[in-house]
Amino acid sequence: MADPSPASFGTQANALLRKNLTYQRKHIWTNVRLILVPLFLCLILLAIQHVLDALMKGVSDMTGDCKSNADLSGGICPIPNPPMLPAMSQIPQHELRSVKTDFLPYKDLPDKSSISANIFATSFAVNSSDLLPTLANNSLGSPIAADKDNYADPGLAPGLPIYNIQPLCIANSTWPLSLEKIQTEVKCVQGLCLWRNNSADVNNELFKGSYRGNPAGITNEIAAAYDLMSTDKKNFNVTIWYNSTYKEEFSTGPVKLVRVPRSINLISNAYLKFLKGPGLRILFEFVKEVPKHATRLNTDIASLLGPLFFTWVVLLLFPVILTSLVYEKQERLRIMMKMHGLGDGPYWLISYAYFLTISVLYVASLVIFGSVIGLKYFRLNSYTIQSVFYFIYLNLQIAIGFLVSSIFSKVKTVTVVAYILVYGTGLLGSFLFQTMLENQSFPEEWIVALELYPGFSLYRGLYEFSQYASRGNGMKWQDLSDSGMGEVLCIMSIEWFLALIIAFYIDQVFSSGKHPFFFLNPFKKSSSIPSKPTVQRMDSKKVSIDMGKIDVSQEREKVQQLRNEGSAGHAILCDNLKKVYPGRDGNPPKMAVRGLYLDVPSGECFGMLGPNGAGKTSFISMMTGLLKPSSGTALVQGLDICKEMNKVYTSMGVCPQHDLLWETLTGREHLLFYGRLKNIKGSALTQAVEESLKSVSLFDGGVGDKPAGNYSGGMKRRLSVAISLIGNPKVVYLDEPSTGLDPASRKNLWDVIQCAKQNTAIILTTHSMEEAEFLCDRLGIFVDGALQCIGNSKELKSRYGGSYVFTMTTSSEHEEDVERLVSTVSPNAKKVYHLAGTQKFELPKQEVRIAEVFRAVEKAKSNFTVFAWGLSDTTLEDVFIKVAKSAQAFISLS
Template identity: 70%
Template sequence: MRNSCLGFIYCLFLLFASFTLMGVASLVAEGWIIFMELYPGFALYRGLYEFAEYALQGNSMGTDGMKWGNMSDSENGMSDVMIIMLLEWLAVLCIAYYVDQIFASGSGKNPKYLLQKFRKKRPSSFRRPSLGRQGSKVFVDMDKPDVMQEREKVEQILLEPTTTHSIVCDNLRKVYPGRDGNPEKLAVRGLSLAIPRGECFGMLGPNGAGKTSFISMMIGLTTPSSGTAYVEGLDIRTQMDWVYTSMGVCPQHDLLWETLSGREHLLFYGRLKNLKGSALKKAVEDSLKSVNLFNGGVADKQAGKYSGGMKRRLSVAISLIGDPKVVYMDEPSTGLDPASRSNLWNVVKRAKQDRAIILTTHSMEEAEYLCDRLGIFVSGGLQCVGNPKELKGRYGGSYVFTMTTSVNDEREVEQMVRRLSPNAEKTYHMAGTQKFEMPKHEVSMANVFQAVEVAKSRFPVYAWGLSDTTLEDVFIKVANSAQEFHTLT
């Protein structure tokens, strides 16, 4: 219905234009005709009309129709039409560019962003104090000394004229407004974090913890609700155009063109990073070889025919081409077979030299192998920060004892554990299988082995085990305690 109405209005416009130019042109002042030509459709119709008139005269008089010399003839008005269309083309081009810059991405730019183009040079240092700190609440629990220490480190870095830290987040916060009757969602709450060059920082957390929201702010897809972050000294709120020049991204979902090959993808992104000639070709070949996409004609195969694992490897190669100083990898090894995953880990391990990498993953093995430091992210907040050994020592200073017996002997197992470690905590219980955490300072491994041998002589023991705390145990413990806290509050 709407298209029919638009078509009817357009037909009326054409009739009006025809009557104006043919029948009543003598009754309409030339100034009004020029005014109407400011509408692009009328100017186009006027030009086509004059071409048609000269063509008809040419057929009847044996001439060639309109020539360049006739363009200046005041009777046809073609000079006015051409000038108006040229000026309109330039004006509409500028307006289209401006609108595209504001509405093209998810967050867009500030409508006043053109005023920022008059900066004389690229900024190279922090802006202190952080505007995000003024008037905003700092969301930090006082019982998290490692998180408080990280915040204090950020505050100290912001006071220094130069720094070796590639990424500095200062009280970064993101709130999604409520819609359709739903309350607003606090995705990232007051995150302060400093990552130096040469470090791979791992972000662990359950689904919906806010990891992807954090990365979306860092790469410019969304704007922070308050606070800010600096990438190589550049503010992500006002200097994102400069940040892009030193940034690489491997998104959670592959953003590839199905009709382009892996080599063509890397050539395209390499040119965006200002690589040319032999340097570009060498960078593309090295990238393809590093992720095992060079041999067997795979490099020239369309990306639409790649498997899921091959697409992930190509996305990692894209994020690293052009020697970016900061790289964000959102679950890069998802869908990879064990051999490809191991090869990818080696690539990331080599790539972190002289650059900062933020990596999110659900694989504790991957986090422990690749990351120099880890941060566990729950309900939008950073719960703890440290290297894997520190976290296991801080949150896992206990042995994990597991024993499987018949249901009737469960009580005797628990009594045995209490004798070994009075402060032992039962963490799992199902169908005769029980798991306990025993503080290391209360028990020795020799006593545990001796107690198990005695237990075997008194009742059947189907299976048992004693292990040190793993990173997975730490993650589950921190995540559960944080989720319980936020549920209660």
């Protein structure tokens, strides 16, 4: 026996958890394949790592053969004594040097190629015995950009000339130069110092000469420029302009050095000359890197490719979560569980914990396996930081999944969108977001703005892991402030909280049908005392219709009396229930249910008959919470469906028109789950499930232990009825329960429903008149959204079928004889059918005696041949057709 009290929060949560675990066990191989994805990727990375290690083994072995300073590139060889190199200026390429042009207004620029805005010596002299000091007395420059370090200067490569900047060059001014093992030559290049009266002119000239800024496509590049600002004999205040395009050369590689030390030295010497005269100067002899140990090239493939691949790995959980949520929405399994008593709280708690558990196991297997096979990406970075980062992001991903699932209703659509987001996020992160991260000139505010997208937050965190792992020390807690990880953790934590709140709010408003501002009155108690009905004006036409339907009028008066008395004893009480669908595409609004008044006490089965489109499904949908009434209301066990639907669900059972089942769960597992929701526990639950399976013929042969996806249509229908009746609910809605059943199964199902209605109010919709007569205590014929009549089968037949139906089949030439025969028996007989010798007549019962009909037929047989004849009472089907046609005819006339 079921506990009469509703299932508690813990009981509902336990039921859903057991169902989910059972469902998960059915999909164990899907989970195995899901977990194998990151493991397979780790193995691929490990294989690539071994290949790279083998390829780099020969290069790495060179560290044992390195001679001192043999490798000046800053690569793998140790450099205990870095070379002393002359400091050079960065000068433009020959074809880019500043000359007179139409777009610059200054007339003091040279007609031929020169270098402007430098301070330099007037001659070039080299003392080979003391080379660097003599070179320091000259202004040397190179058009080749500096490298990322000073172990070797690309401008000193053999075969490349070095330029000595002088005010005036003599023809063929070149000098040989021998520096260490580098043999090259020094060429003279004319330099020009130009004076501008204010910094705005300097800035304008530099901008118009910029390689990127010149709109005419003509480059007029300046080597360097100075703004002395407030410099005087007591203050040295200077701003130096230099061409920053030489810093990175438009690449995303390591940042290169900038040749500015010589420019600083030149302006400093100029200031000293200004103060002390031309005899005093600062000698800038050389630049030199610090010594370095032997290093290996970074071949940690996981650190190099980790941000892209591990972004894909973690994001692969998103389509799994999203499709699962949308599948429940598409198949209406969520609302089915809700209609059988599952509250929003247990659903959110168990579903969230369910997805979080799967996600944590998934990522934990990735980290553990990656560490076991030796990937530095996982082994070097602090495991606690990794745990916190992944945990926060997984929670954010689940919250976003709940939020996004409210937008979609089709699994196929959301699957495509989810995988586009997965792979698109990885690619955009790798080719766009990472470029912005490595570009030091990109504003930090824009980086933070991009990280508001959760996928980029994930990518940023994984990128920081890869950077610290590639350095060989890994990320520790003290590194959070120096990296972007602390910022990412804060952003994801805030977004997790906000996404969860918004997702829950949308679910409550759109799925649970609550008012958009329901949170403003959390402590307001809804009253179960029904309010008095409002008096509504009705036009004369509608009043005359209702007066013609005495049974419908009496039903309305009874409902209004019960509402006025405040009676809450009846199981179902519909008070002026209406549903209007808004007009679309120029069509007028559709009135699906027109002011329905209905009282169904406990122990009664009320049958609702009606043609397709009459409004029966809309009525059932309102009573089960799928649709909100446009006006009016209904009370179920004294609870208002407009305000207390969640309480109504705890005492309700539903067999929908279409079977809502999990394909992989068995019939027994379905009944166990819904039985727990009805607060049935222990041995009582086992007994209730056994009896339910036996009652619907799903027990024998182990049918109840087979997946519902393997059931036939009739077996699924029987299971749906068993689900609606388990736990002895107070109110049950059966929407065409016997559809698709064979005669024997239908009769057995009728017996089950007949037995269940003893303490239950049942509303049943059907197109089978036989089913309606067998099961229903009262019937209502529903046409065009309104009840046309109410009563039991005998009352309806008596009221709408006060005639016998006489049928006779003869040859065509004797049809008039049949008509004369009928007129003698019943003068007011009415012909209702005529086809190929077969005629059907309605004979008023008050005019006919059955014995006279038999005598008249026997007498007629002696005059002409009678092939067949019959006399029958009015059937329920005849009543249904008559009422439906009359109502539709009246509607078309009005």
